[in-house]
Amino acid sequence: xxxxxxxARIALSAALTVCYAAPLEADETEGPAIHxxxxxxxxxxxxxxxxxxxxxRVAYAKPNGDTFAAANTKWRLRxxxxxxxxxxxxxxxxATTELDVxxxxxxWTPPAGARPGLVKxxxxxxxxVRKHExxxxxxxxxxxxxxxxxxxxxxxxxxxxxxxxxxxxxxxxVVREYREKDNSYDVTTMHGRxxxxxxx
Numbered sequence: 001x002x003x004x005x006x007x008a009r010i011a012l013s014a015a016l017t018v019c020y021a022a023p024l025e026a027d028e029t030e031g032p033a034i035h036x037x038x039x040x041x042x043x044x045x046x047x048x049x050x051x052x053x054x055x056x057r058v059a060y061a062k063p064n065g066d067t068f069a070a071a072n073t074k075w076r077l078r079x080x081x082x083x084x085x086x087x088x089x090x091x092x093x094x095a096t097t098e099l100d101v102x103x104x105x106x107x108w109t110p111p112a113g114a115r116p117g118l119v120k121x122x123x124x125x126x127x128x129v130r131k132h133e134x135x136x137x138x139x140x141x142x143x144x145x146x147x148x149x150x151x152x153x154x155x156x157x158x159x160x161x162x163x164x165x166x167x168x169x170x171x172x173x174v175v176r177e178y179r180e181k182d183n184s185y186d187v188t189t190m191h192g193r194x195x196x197x198x199x200x
Contacts, residue, residue: 032097032144036137040107046114048200051122055106055199073133075140076100079147079171083160090160092167095151099144103133121200128196135185135195143178147171 043054059068077099084093106129110119150170157163189195 032099032141032148034099034141034144035101037100037102039102039104041104043106043108044111045108046111046118048118048121051108051118052199058106060104071103071105071129071133073104073136073140074102075137075143076102077140077144077147077175079151079167081151081164081167083163085160086156089156089158090163091156092151092154092163095148095167097144097148097151099140101137101140103137105129105133118200124196125199128192128198132189132192132195132197135189136182139178139182139185142181143174146178147174150174 041058043051043058045051045054055070056068059070060072077097079095079097081095082093083090106126108122108126110122147170151167154163154166154170157166186192191197
């Protein structure tokens with residue numbers, strides 16, 4: 001997410017939305033299914049000040065209300081498992097994982113006569129924003145792949161209820177781990193500032 005205040009420079013971080021799915025019937029064991037969506041929020045203006053004001057109008061407010069986000073990346077991770085009773089207890093029959101990633105980005109179409117310097121500044125800013133948000137997307141993809149890998153490692157339990165609980169604990173643990181990685185990414189990149197996210 002791109003957080004900015006009333007100052008003229010903008011910094012990024014990501015908003016992380018994680019949904020847990022209760023175990024459902026799954027088909028066959030396979031790799032994660034990843035679904036991407038990009039939503040653009042148009043801004044208007046022919047000066048840097050006008051663009052900043054427009055960015056603020058379409059931005060997401062941070063909980064404390066002091067800063068706003070010009071972009072964000074949200075992801076939703078689900079896992080479905082199927083278990084089978086056996087003579088020795090219960091075994092994992094199949095597991096599937098799924099990831100929905102929604103990236104919200106600002107978009108500006110320069111009006112006729114827009115200053116070349118302003119267009120250049122915006123293009124640099126927009127590219128840096130996308131680079132930062134792509135980093136959050138990659139963390140989400142790593143998370144779903146790790147959930148998938150670890151679920152495959154939990155093969156049996158004394159009974160099916162215990163196995164389902166074990167599988168859920170494993171998946172939820174991975175999500176927490178990668179939520180921390182997502183937060184650390186923002187700290188390391190200074191919410192995108194180290195990647196060039198500032199405007200003008």
